[in-house]
Amino acid sequence: MQQSVKVVALCGSLRKASLNRRLIAVAQATAPAGMAIDIAEIRDLPLYDEDIEKAGLPAPVERLRGQIAGADALLFACPEYNFSISGALKNAIDWASRPPSTPLTGKPYAIMGAGGRLGAARAQYHLRQICGAFDMKPVFKPEVFVINAPAQFDAAGALTDETARGLIRDLVANLHAWTLRLRVAQP
Numbered sequence: 001m002q003q004s005v006k007v008v009a010l011c012g013s014l015r016k017a018s019l020n021r022r023l024i025a026v027a028q029a030t031a032p033a034g035m036a037i038d039i040a041e042i043r044d045l046p047l048y049d050e051d052i053e054k055a056g057l058p059a060p061v062e063r064l065r066g067q068i069a070g071a072d073a074l075l076f077a078c079p080e081y082n083f084s085i086s087g088a089l090k091n092a093i094d095w096a097s098r099p100p101s102t103p104l105t106g107k108p109y110a111i112m113g114a115g116g117r118l119g120a121a122r123a124q125y126h127l128r129q130i131c132g133a134f135d136m137k138p139v140f141k142p143e144v145f146v147i148n149a150p151a152q153f154d155a156a157g158a159l160t161d162e163t164a165r166g167l168i169r170d171l172v173a174n175l176h177a178w179t180l181r182l183r184v185a186q187p
């Protein structure tokens with residue numbers, strides 16, 4: 001029997017028709033038995049401001065931090081904005097990063113992205129660099145760069161690129177296995 005792994009997915013795009021969010025739907029549909037993937041909403045987070053933090057964490061921040069703390073692993077769907085990650089995703093990470101108990105610390109994670117000619121590759125590498133700040137544990141392969149993204153989805157919003165679907169399936173399978181390996185190493 002597969003051991004259970006709880007994953008929280010963060011989508012860096014806020015728009016309803018986000019293609020990156022659709023990648024999360026593919027991950028949910030192709031995840032191995034025992035793996036549950038829930039989406040953490042980041043739309044309602046205020047912009048990080050230390051004055052707000054000192055006055056008491058807003059409810060959306062508390063909720064996000066709790067979701068991350070309760071997850072075994074994170075899955076990022078990472079759009080590319082001007083050669084880097086979106087401000088919305090960076091803002092979510094900044095809120096989640098705050099001490100004393102940074103829920104991101106040591107968390108296993110995987111990244112996928114849909115974008116233009118490079119499939120959000122530049123943003124994904126920036127995100128890996130950011131995750132290093134919290135000693136997070138990356139799954140490196142397979143890389144999921146959905147290039148020329150709007151052409152890879154049908155009118156109903158389904159990802160029609162079978163290669164990309166297979167890569168996402170393999171990525172979440174690897175995240176599942178990687179999370180279990182780390183659980184054994186750090187009981």
Ligand SMILES: Cc1cc2nc3c(=O)[nH]c(=O)nc-3n(C[C@H](O)[C@H](O)[C@H](O)COP(=O)(O)O)c2cc1C
Binds near residue numbers: 020021079
């Ligand atoms: C502010 C902004 C900057 C963007 N910069 C890039 C970029 O540097 N590279 C790229 O491939 N696409 C870029 N795009 C296009 C996005 O990758 C594309 O809109 C993508 O579909 C966004 O993800 P989403 O569908 O999940 O919202 C940019 C879009 C916006 C709104």
